[in-house]
Amino acid sequence: MTEERYTSLEQLGAQTGAPESPEAARLERVSNPAQGNDFLIRFTCPEFTSICPVTGQPDFAHLVIDYVPGEWIVESKSLKLFLTSFRNHGAFHEACTMMIGQRLVDEIAPKWLRIGGYWYPRGGIPIDVFGQWGECPKGVWVPDQGVQPYRGRG
Amino acid sequence: MTEERYTSLEQLGAQTGAPESPEAARLERVSNPAQGNDFLIRFTCPEFTSICPVTGQPDFAHLVIDYVPGEWIVESKSLKLFLTSFRNHGAFHEACTMMIGQRLVDEIAPKWLRIGGYWYPRGGIPIDVFGQWGECPKGVWVPDQGVQPYRGRG
Amino acid sequence: MTEERYTSLEQLGAQTGAPESPEAARLERVSNPAQGNDFLIRFTCPEFTSICPVTGQPDFAHLVIDYVPGEWIVESKSLKLFLTSFRNHGAFHEACTMMIGQRLVDEIAPKWLRIGGYWYPRGGIPIDVFGQWGECPKGVWVPDQGVQPYRGRG
Amino acid sequence: MTEERYTSLEQLGAQTGAPESPEAARLERVSNPAQGNDFLIRFTCPEFTSICPVTGQPDFAHLVIDYVPGEWIVESKSLKLFLTSFRNHGAFHEACTMMIGQRLVDEIAPKWLRIGGYWYPRGGIPIDVFGQWGECPKGVWVPDQGVQPYRGRG
Amino acid sequence: MTEERYTSLEQLGAQTGAPESPEAARLERVSNPAQGNDFLIRFTCPEFTSICPVTGQPDFAHLVIDYVPGEWIVESKSLKLFLTSFRNHGAFHEACTMMIGQRLVDEIAPKWLRIGGYWYPRGGIPIDVFGQWGECPKGVWVPDQGVQPYRGRG
Amino acid sequence: MTEERYTSLEQLGAQTGAPESPEAARLERVSNPAQGNDFLIRFTCPEFTSICPVTGQPDFAHLVIDYVPGEWIVESKSLKLFLTSFRNHGAFHEACTMMIGQRLVDEIAPKWLRIGGYWYPRGGIPIDVFGQWGECPKGVWVPDQGVQPYRGRG
Amino acid sequence: MTEERYTSLEQLGAQTGAPESPEAARLERVSNPAQGNDFLIRFTCPEFTSICPVTGQPDFAHLVIDYVPGEWIVESKSLKLFLTSFRNHGAFHEACTMMIGQRLVDEIAPKWLRIGGYWYPRGGIPIDVFGQWGECPKGVWVPDQGVQPYRGRG
Amino acid sequence: MTEERYTSLEQLGAQTGAPESPEAARLERVSNPAQGNDFLIRFTCPEFTSICPVTGQPDFAHLVIDYVPGEWIVESKSLKLFLTSFRNHGAFHEACTMMIGQRLVDEIAPKWLRIGGYWYPRGGIPIDVFGQWGECPKGVWVPDQGVQPYRGRG
Amino acid sequence: MTEERYTSLEQLGAQTGAPESPEAARLERVSNPAQGNDFLIRFTCPEFTSICPVTGQPDFAHLVIDYVPGEWIVESKSLKLFLTSFRNHGAFHEACTMMIGQRLVDEIAPKWLRIGGYWYPRGGIPIDVFGQWGECPKGVWVPDQGVQPYRGRG
Amino acid sequence: MTEERYTSLEQLGAQTGAPESPEAARLERVSNPAQGNDFLIRFTCPEFTSICPVTGQPDFAHLVIDYVPGEWIVESKSLKLFLTSFRNHGAFHEACTMMIGQRLVDEIAPKWLRIGGYWYPRGGIPIDVFGQWGECPKGVWVPDQGVQPYRGRG
Ligand SMILES: [Ca+2]
Ligand SMILES: [Ca+2]
Ligand SMILES: [Ca+2]
Ligand SMILES: [Ca+2]
Ligand SMILES: [Ca+2]
Ligand SMILES: [Ca+2]
């Protein structure tokens, strides 16, 4: 039942190990199935962890990525492996979030992309990072990400 | 009590089987009962399932369709049967969502239509697809779809 | 304590029966108490029921009506009785919702009015209808209706 | 520790009785502590009650007031006493809500003010009233009031 | 890294098709990793669909299964395939839910098992089915399933 | 695909009018498909309306019915028609709720039954009625109905 | 349509003023319509206000009353008027809540009664009061009141 | 309007400074106004802060205290001042929570008391402490505290 | 693993005491890691307390700070210590909130900054303060802060 | 300000690396500060990740641990490091959850302990694991963990 457009994919449907670093991860792409009509794709990634570059302790985040594809859409298993590759990567919240967005921009050349990084609290204060690239084409519907704000206790 | 406008409908109020494919499904339409004043119709469809074209495993989605009718409105039982017809259809999330929107556009020629496809997670990452067709007429009220974002656990 | 402006009302404060049809219901109005400064009035009506014109079975809806009054505001007991009058009225969701909005427009001549009809599911799919009349005056604050979307189960 | 600007206040920090009517209530004001930079102040008042002018029965409301101060900000204890003064005041929902907004406008001359009155249901139908005065200065951040809509039961 | 206990599994980690019926599905099991201390395992299955035996239309349910293992625990990929096998199976809500519970009881011989079947509404009325098998051993902690009740609209 | 046990049903799958009164409604039943193992069936009925016997105005309720079947289970379309038959029936909240439970007990002879009636507010005060019949057999799992409490505004 | 049992009621369906004190309020009762089978009645009263006996400032509470009737049930309009009568009554939270429960016990002699008083915060700290009278008969279903706890901000 | 029982109170209604330590704080009490009938009093205290004895950094908690009074009830302003007195007090979460409960037990001799301390996260992990003293008398209604669990992000 | 840009920081990773006043607190900054592409950083601070300048009693707030960095980003441990320094600082809600925003603007020269101060209720009425500085650059994504509104009880 | 009981701790307040495996992690303990009165301690741990022993892909969980201390309480920084040590550990959900509980039981000898492991979905089905050790002493208050159930989409 597999369409031709997917035959070049090397990770989807194959046994794959976890890439050792973001650099080692390969983002794969397939041609956009609805090119005549701009639309939005959202990935919600509640399973993300990286390393604090100063203390070496793990950090955790909930990430939401929105983009309007151009010629390509990202293959989602390769996206998952790319995110997994940050497991031993040391970077600050701001740098890490923006690096993920930038890499996707570089690899799939979307018309527009944004990423919301909702990090777990440190010192009682969570940091959220909201970045975007390009200008959203007119006529695209961009719903709010709607992630519930942090509230402490009570 | 049935108004004349509904007498041409063949599926509503009749015993109907499930169509075997999207192509086999017949979308029916009746004339717009409020043509002088543009308004919005929303269908919320939490019961949708199709097949992954690569693995053959079922996929599930929650769909919300908004449109501003032109001359026609879609008859809702025929819409239900159309959605049911994807049960054995193999397509990716992005393609499937956009195909549903396109078919409605082709059959009922709305002034504007959009579809939100909120897919159940695969590999820990759900995909949402947001497509729209045409330009929403001025003076139409378009509320947010307000579907709760995916959050993992905790 | 009753102000003069209310002395012409015939249903408020009186023993009233339920009107037998929308046509038989009398919407009453009093003069707008804040005419120099446009403002918004919202009625939330979770108790609404009508009849399916094809099957004769009851339908239910949650209605929210927003309007900016001109010279008049609608008296709320007469609104309640008007809504009650649909109990034996047969009409489709779209037609019924738009008819309620139109009648209010005809009777109280608001500067702007909109109605959200949030209908209970049939065939697993609820329909929402969003209509509006006129153009909202500048300088009016129009909050989102915020009705929670339908979600099925789970 | 009391700053000079507060020394003219007569109700704050003093033993005060409840004013007998809105007319008898004294709204007090102090000079705006951040005059060079327009900002928004929000009061949320879930404890409000007045009297129905027709039936003499009590009405209840949840009020939210937003304003951008000019030269003055309202002292909050005097606001509380002003709201308390409606306890024996007879007025309809629309009139009562707009009267509160107007009085604040008259007394503290804000650059912009709005009030949301969220009234408890009567006859199964709650009324919300949304009024505003003036034009909100550019560069002011005005968050949604976010009050949960009324939903009946279930 | 695979432990010996899993080497007999035939579906986990293998390419598997969807079984054509519940009878054709193979539930697999591995030995209980914590046999000395009774504990509870919960599976939440929001992706379930079967067929109405009268109308042939699809039904949908959200299922939650709790059990206290004896000698065996069920392998979760085989559980998923078993649930998938109901896709073309015709049975009423009550029968379908109880059949799933019974089959698990037959195959893995738990000390105790219960299943909550939360079905999507038909005719405006959802049905929930709550079954259990055996007696829960003392000293086992059994949290509430906490599935949000159905609420219609508003 | 219809099993033999359903062949005696006269309303399911047939064109049916709305019964004119509770007395005129026919509750139908089929044999319990899981008789060897007590279990619970829950119906959630958010679409219920009756008439106030004093004022003649409509009342609305959200009903939840739980029962443990004996020899019979109630057929759900006949239940829906039975509930519909209260549309022109005059009875107080307490009487109406208990009458529904009693009729089910009389017709299907369950081992145990309970009904929660969650009525829409009158005079600002909603009434809930909680009745039950018989003693719940040991070994049956009875989850909380979990209906959200009434909260007024704010 | 009024049943005989209601003919002795003097406040329901009549024009009534607000009683001036709890002592002046008349609680009325009618015979229990389901005496052979103990059941629970719940009133939710989000509109309650009294006076602080020390400061003279108004207090507000959300009250929930549960009872199992004996020979009588309380007529709900008279309950509403009784609660209204506390508007000018000075009492502490604990005393006021327990007094309401006691009065109901004295007037309608229920088999069991409890009252939850959920008071609005003073000094940043709300007080809840939970009282009950008598012993709940066996075989009565008593759902949790489920009032959301106070949480401050955030 | 002040009742005699309150005349011995020294802090309520008086100008009071913040006590410098828990030892310096005076808890005051008045006689139980409903001694013949055991009942529960709940204080919710979302404004609590103390000091980490190791790092000197502030800690924050949301506290909920439930008790069944004996001869005395605690005066709530003195409770507030007592809690305020921990502002410069160094103690661990467990010790601090239990110390508050113990002090109340010592001062007002309740029949039963419990305290839930819901502390803000440190190192990504919040600690809750649940202590109780004495045995709850039979016939007292003790609702769940219902504080929402901590959830991280997403 | 520490990058060079952080080597000048004096508080992060060091043993630090709590600064005695806002003036004594040192906000530290590091160079913006993504200067070519404007983005938003959000800090959520549910642990904030200061002193009422009139009564000397503690106040509490939940703060949310959004900013678009220019050349610098604020180091988060120094932000935490800055917020901690208000523990003994007397200021009104409006003044305190605006002072925090102004200090950040002075120290890190963001392109745009806003602060939402959500204060705990006093006199039953919470105050929220919403301030902003500068003009948000085009092409920056600024999500709603989404803090749940205050609701009293019920 | 550090009390004597903490002087033997080696990780708290010290620079610590992440332990390489559960075996390498050292759980530390201090004496129970409230030994005469059994109480409950709850840790909520939303940041947990381990490795699937079959596929090598990361798994994520939200853990909640409740225990009644005996002579010792666990030091929370050492608990955090212990949980961190599973980052490269391969184990199934059931085994991993039970191993954490067992290790705590071995190290701090609580009177009673339970752990709820709420794992992120795999194959669309999340697994929860609920284990406990020992018997909870009488007179201990054990609140529900209240973790929201998994719900898929919509
Ligand atoms: Ca939105
Ligand atoms: Ca808080
Ligand atoms: Ca919206
Ligand atoms: Ca999470
Ligand atoms: Ca809004
Ligand atoms: Ca669903």
Ligand SMILES: [Ca+2]
């Ligand atoms: Ca908003």
Ligand SMILES: [Ca+2]
């Ligand atoms: Ca539970």
Ligand SMILES: [Ca+2]
């Ligand atoms: Ca409803």
Ligand SMILES: [Ca+2]
């Ligand atoms: Ca439950």
Ligand SMILES: [Ca+2]
């Ligand atoms: Ca309950």
Ligand SMILES: [Ca+2]
């Ligand atoms: Ca509960």
Ligand SMILES: [Ca+2]
């Ligand atoms: Ca409870």
Ligand SMILES: [Ca+2]
């Ligand atoms: Ca938003």
Ligand SMILES: [Ca+2]
């Ligand atoms: Ca309220």
Ligand SMILES: [Ca+2]
């Ligand atoms: Ca609980």
